[in-house]
């Protein structure tokens with residue numbers, strides 16, 4: 455199959471990755487309406503096509519929190535990435551650094567902070583949650599510092615975990631490797647199975663051997679389930695900010711009032727995000743909220759967004775509405791699941807090419823010139 459789109463990568467990944475891990479990536483919570491609308495709401499926004507404008511020497515470069523990028527499209531933090539492909543986080547980080555976009559490592563990754571740092575040359579970003587175990591949290595921050603991570607992404611929309619029916623049905627909410635069904639799904643993907651033998655990294659690398667009492671898969675699952683803190687509040691942000699001391703990005707903002715509180719908390723950037731439709735099903739799509747949040751706080755803080763981006767046109771629309779950066783989650787996971795590092799590079803190439811051409815069709819040569827005037831009035 456010739457790969458032309460992110461959808462092509464998705465289809466290829468679905469054929470290669472065992473169902474429980476493919477579904478883990480390609481699912482949302484409850485009815486998945488927010489998950490779907492994250493993408494479909496982009497389609498409602500129309501671009502203004504211009505003609506007969508000189509379109510030579512174009513650039514999609516735009517910095518995110520002061521860091522130069524080839525295009526403002528970072529890889530979002532995603533858990534269990536190393537189950538899409540062996541050493542998936544390292545492969546994705548390598549693809550990102552070669553392409554010139556930021557990579558964000560999730561706390562819930564298979565490869566550890568140290569694994570990724572040892573196998574890459576550029577500093578990456580690290581994502582963490584507010585966890586109950588403060589000793590573990592402080593150690594994690596120190597490990598990210600020691601690894602040279604250049605930004606901390608603090609995710610604030612997961613103090614309780616959204617219910618994803620596909621994970622429950624696949625047994626992924628318990629220990630997947632112990633269920634018969636899990637083994638069945640894994641064994642029907644022999645190429646994936648064989649490839650997984652090439653690595654010894656099959657568990658949460660940031661946690662096993664680091665959190666107290668977590669030594670095997672069973673203790674890991676019970677520890678993880680208890681760690682997300684339902685009591686999370688803005689004072690936790692200050693606790694983490696004080697210990698981190700570097701660039702701080704707050705992820706999971708979907709409401710103007712929360713965006714204002716994030717500004718007060720002294721963050722460097724916020725990510726307008728609904729966790730890719732994996733938390734509150736029924737919440738609005740992120741692209742539908744972006745403009746109002748930019749209007750409210752865009753002059754005080756860098757506003758980024760994620761959720762539903764599947765093309766360069768989507769990136770351009772987000773930038774036009776005032777985002778200074780975007781993130782992709784599933785698009786790079788599909789690439790990784792389909793073809794490893796090459797697949798992540800392909801995902802980035804597809805989005806970059808589409809972004810560049812879309813910008814040109816809109817009559818601009820620099821992405822930094824893109825604004826709401828490039829969108830058709832009444833469609834955003």
Ligand code: FNR
Pocket residue numbers: 478479480492530531532533534560561562581609705727728729730731732760761762763781782783784785
């Ligand atoms: C995520 N997301 C996520 N976010 C986070 O802060 N920490 C995490 O560990 C994870 N894990 C995770 C796993 C998987 C499989 C997915 C799909 C997503 C959310 C992620 O960072 C991002 O907000 C969304 O993926 C963006 O939406 P798209 O690009 O996937 O549509």
